[in-house]
Amino acid sequence: MTDLSVSSSSLAKTLLPPFSFSLRPNVPKRLRFCRKSASFLRKPSSISRQNKLAVVTAIQVSTQSENDGFVLEDVPHLTNFLPDLPSYPNPLRKSQAYSIVKKNFVSPEDVVAQNVAIQKGSPRGVHFRRAGPREKIYFEPEEVRACIVTCGGLCPGINTVIREIVCGLNIMYGVHDILGIEGGYKGFYSKNTLMLTPKLVNDIHKRGGTFLRTSRGGHDTHKIVDNIEDRGINQVYIIGGDGTQKGASLIYEEVIRRGLQVAVAGIPKTIDNDIAVIDKSFGFETAVEEAQRAIDAAHVEVESVENGVGIVKLMGRYSGFIAMYATQASRDVDCCLIPESPFYLEGRGGLFEFIEERLKENGHLVIVVAEGAGQEYVTAEGHDAGKTDASGNKLLLDVGPWLSDKIKNHFTMFRKMAVNMKYIDPTYMIRAIPSNASDNIYCTLLAHGAVHGAMAGFTGFTVGPVNGRHAYIPIARVTERQKTVRLSDRMWARLLLSTNQPGFVASDKEKVDKEVTN
Ligand SMILES: Nc1ncnc2c1ncn2[C@@H]1O[C@H](COP(=O)(O)OP(=O)(O)OP(=O)(O)O)[C@@H](O)[C@H]1O
Ligand SMILES: O=P(O)(O)OC[C@H]1O[C@](O)(CO)[C@@H](O)[C@@H]1O
Ligand SMILES: [Mg+2]
Numbered sequence: 001m002t003d004l005s006v007s008s009s010s011l012a013k014t015l016l017p018p019f020s021f022s023l024r025p026n027v028p029k030r031l032r033f034c035r036k037s038a039s040f041l042r043k044p045s046s047i048s049r050q051n052k053l054a055v056v057t058a059i060q061v062s063t064q065s066e067n068d069g070f071v072l073e074d075v076p077h078l079t080n081f082l083p084d085l086p087s088y089p090n091p092l093r094k095s096q097a098y099s100i101v102k103k104n105f106v107s108p109e110d111v112v113a114q115n116v117a118i119q120k121g122s123p124r125g126v127h128f129r130r131a132g133p134r135e136k137i138y139f140e141p142e143e144v145r146a147c148i149v150t151c152g153g154l155c156p157g158i159n160t161v162i163r164e165i166v167c168g169l170n171i172m173y174g175v176h177d178i179l180g181i182e183g184g185y186k187g188f189y190s191k192n193t194l195m196l197t198p199k200l201v202n203d204i205h206k207r208g209g210t211f212l213r214t215s216r217g218g219h220d221t222h223k224i225v226d227n228i229e230d231r232g233i234n235q236v237y238i239i240g241g242d243g244t245q246k247g248a249s250l251i252y253e254e255v256i257r258r259g260l261q262v263a264v265a266g267i268p269k270t271i272d273n274d275i276a277v278i279d280k281s282f283g284f285e286t287a288v289e290e291a292q293r294a295i296d297a298a299h300v301e302v303e304s305v306e307n308g309v310g311i312v313k314l315m316g317r318y319s320g321f322i323a324m325y326a327t328q329a330s331r332d333v334d335c336c337l338i339p340e341s342p343f344y345l346e347g348r349g350g351l352f353e354f355i356e357e358r359l360k361e362n363g364h365l366v367i368v369v370a371e372g373a374g375q376e377y378v379t380a381e382g383h384d385a386g387k388t389d390a391s392g393n394k395l396l397l398d399v400g401p402w403l404s405d406k407i408k409n410h411f412t413m414f415r416k417m418a419v420n421m422k423y424i425d426p427t428y429m430i431r432a433i434p435s436n437a438s439d440n441i442y443c444t445l446l447a448h449g450a451v452h453g454a455m456a457g458f459t460g461f462t463v464g465p466v467n468g469r470h471a472y473i474p475i476a477r478v479t480e481r482q483k484t485v486r487l488s489d490r491m492w493a494r495l496l497l498s499t500n501q502p503g504f505v506a507s508d509k510e511k512v513d514k515e516v517t518n
Pocket of ligand 1: 152154184218247269272393
């Protein structure tokens, strides 16, 4: 399925899992209990050693780039590993809804550029396959047994994605067998599944949270893939953040290792908007909008009193996007503190000096602080650090109360000036709500993109918008690093212009210089 003639050299890394194709010698007993004829499984013995080598070679050959610098970072296709897989015409060609669309199907040549702003004469750069329905599909709809799982923290819109995967599979492709895995990755091996129908999920998008529930930790690749085999699942839709996508990648690799016809599709989810490559993650806009309510409340409170200092703590472990966008949208914020931009409290150009100036000028101020900001100070003061959650993520120390206390103490003790502190922590409120209209539409596109990709036989991919166009991105590309606010980007400059807060220059300059040279 390498229908584009050029490809990236980094593609080899993406397509070739770091293992040899050691397939299991026999179809395990438990597969006999699978609901259908197990056509989803090409018996391991049917892939000869020669074929395995052919697959490896074919993928390696496709990793050349051309003179114009065009690079395709492709996603794996089931036929890379199962060359004899039959294809079927896409049932959408008969759908009334689709037949009026001028160009029903995405052509194999359609790609999405990672960088749209390039210089004349410069290499064309990295591209990804465009998402959407293909003319041929590699699953017979009545043979599909799909499953959906949601992992990690909550985010507005998860239920819309679940709903639209179920409805997309059912209405567009006539798939009826869709299972919900409950409670995250561990639900694969510790819980019964839930049969999902369009009727059951019809109005779940109106609710926050995840209909399937979620968890952290509990990723056991072997147990999960055993379960996928046991249940005869052949399409796996995995909704989650960077940790979840790393887990999805391991599942994909294990599936290939076992020679199964199972498509693994990742749908990126994170309130922090920290997933690389994609434009933004779903639910982010809703969260920024909801954060406005907390900022407005803080502003109203501090405006009404003498020396009012409002602090609003927002989510953002390592990426300050929510804080940055919420600040920009509000215009009532005087200072925004994010993990990417270290700040300091005392001395010239420090936060205390700035607060004092603003209080003298306006009588009040509002600070937005991302949860990951200032961690080095809170830790340095001997607070309990180093704990992790069940997924291994570092548990952050609470910067909000720490900052409130610091400010209060400084002004009462050293400046003999009473400040009226109003601290608001809407952390969970901004992610537990249902998605807004625009996120709902975005979630629908993501879900449908994932469904089209899996039906078309792509696997080991994450779907998401790149410069406004939905694309299939190799999972490894979205997990190799976390997206963070670049202090050298104009968005941060706009924020500094609007708040007129200190740049905390000494500490920031080093970071910006590093970003620019990278
Ligand atoms: N490196 C990894 N390899 C395999 N599985 C992982 C890895 N990291 C995390 N996971 C699994 O993915 C699931 C979710 O991970 P995590 O709690 O880090 O949330 P996330 O997906 O990053 O979402 P968010 O950070 O937005 O809440 C957990 O079940 C965890 O066990
Ligand atoms: O308390 P929980 O559910 O583990 O989630 C908290 C974390 O989840 C996130 O929202 C990411 O999903 C982080 O911003 C936050 O630190
Ligand atoms: Mg994460």
